[in-house]
Amino acid sequence: MDTITRLIELARPxxxxxxxxLLAGTTEMKIAPYGDTEAAFHFVLAGECTLELPGRTVQLKAGDAVLLASSPSHTIRTPGAGRVRPSVETPGTAFDTIRSPSDEEPVTDIFCGHYTVGSRSGGLLFRSLPDPLVVSFDPDDEAVRTLSTLMRAEALTEGPGTAAILNALSCALFAMMLRRGDLPGVAPWTAVTDSRIAAGIDAVLQDPGADWTVERLAEVAAMSRATFVRHFGRHTGTTVAGFVTTVRMMVAADLLTDRDLTVAVVADRVGYHSESAFTKAFRDATGQTPGRFRRDIS
Known part of the structure; x- marks a missing residue:
């Protein structure tokens, strides 16, 4: 199983x-914050807009996808002449439609929604990503063009199954964002197109309980220790030890949902021979002890 598929299997988003x-002119849309287990996303199919976040502004254009792991309140604003006008929302069966308060032909087309993680592993995955994560796809890329076409077609139909299909296509968008290999220094999952670093990442995901020293991972990557550390840091923006711990905690969170496994067994499966050391690492990563985590999901 490849890295991205394994990550999505663990996170279950x-x-x-x-x-x-569908916006025209100078229009703004205010978006309320989402919950702790949710992450907002926006996918710009046409036109351009500004994403206004607390303390930061991001310019977006057609082909850009954004994931907001912390999902704070934010504003989408489209450029144009005249004063800024609030958007008008029309409720729908599968989704609501947002338009400018005029008869102008819309020039900006954006799908907005959110991901809900199906496991504590998903929360750890989102926290491992930059916030915001902005991925600029080529709108003429065949896969992106196909995805955009399908989303538009379903939105126009808005019939039986539209919500399910749009939601499934949005999950595909998430996988496409994770597998982008041209985002060095933002997260380990974006290094998958570097075959040497990818080999190390895959190895840890396949066997998180192994003794993953820097030397052993460098050997898997067929690189010297110093070269591996340098390349890993440049491509992922994290340390080797930090990455290994993140993977182990994601797998542990998934294993802890199986109540037939004791905490000691889970600890051993993810490479901790001391239950107390595992408990500390899990609490540092999630804010909860393994026992409290289990009680919360009961």
């Missing part, structure tokens, strides 16, 4: 398309 925005 579910997608919901909340709005389709």
């Amino acid at each position: 579910a997608a919901t398309v909340d709005k389709r925005c």
Whole structure:
């Protein structure tokens, strides 16, 4: 199983398309914060807009996808002449439609929604990503063009199954964002196109309980220790030890849902021979002890 597929299997994200925005002129749309287990996303199919976050502004254009792991309140604003106008929302069966308060032909087309993680592993995955994560796809890329076409077609139909299909397509968008290999220094999952670093990442995901020293991972990557450390840091923006711990905690969170496994067994499976050391690492990563985590999911 490849890295991205394994990550999504652990995280079990579910997608919901909340709005389709067809905007013209200078229009703004305010978006309320989402919950702790949710992450907002936006996918710009046409036109351009500004994403206004607390303390930061991001310019977006057609082909850009954004994931907001912390999902704070934010504003989408489209450029144009005249004063800024609030958007108008029309409720729908599968999603709501947001338009400018005028008869102008829309020039910006955006799908907005959120991902809900199906496991504590998903929360750890989101926290391992930059916030915001902005991926600029080529809108003429065949896969992106196909995805955009399918989303538009379903939005126009809005019939039986539209919500399910749009949500499934949004999950595909998430996988496409994770597998981008041209985002060096933001997260280990974006290094998958570097075959040497990818080999190390895959090895840890396949066997998180192994004794993954830097030397052993460098050997898997067919690189010297110093070269591996340098390349790993440049491609992932994290340390080897930090990456190994993140993977182990994601797998542990998944294993802890199986109540037939004791905490000691889970600890051993992810490379901790001391239950107390595992408990500390798990608490540092999630804010909960393994026991409390299990009680919360009961």
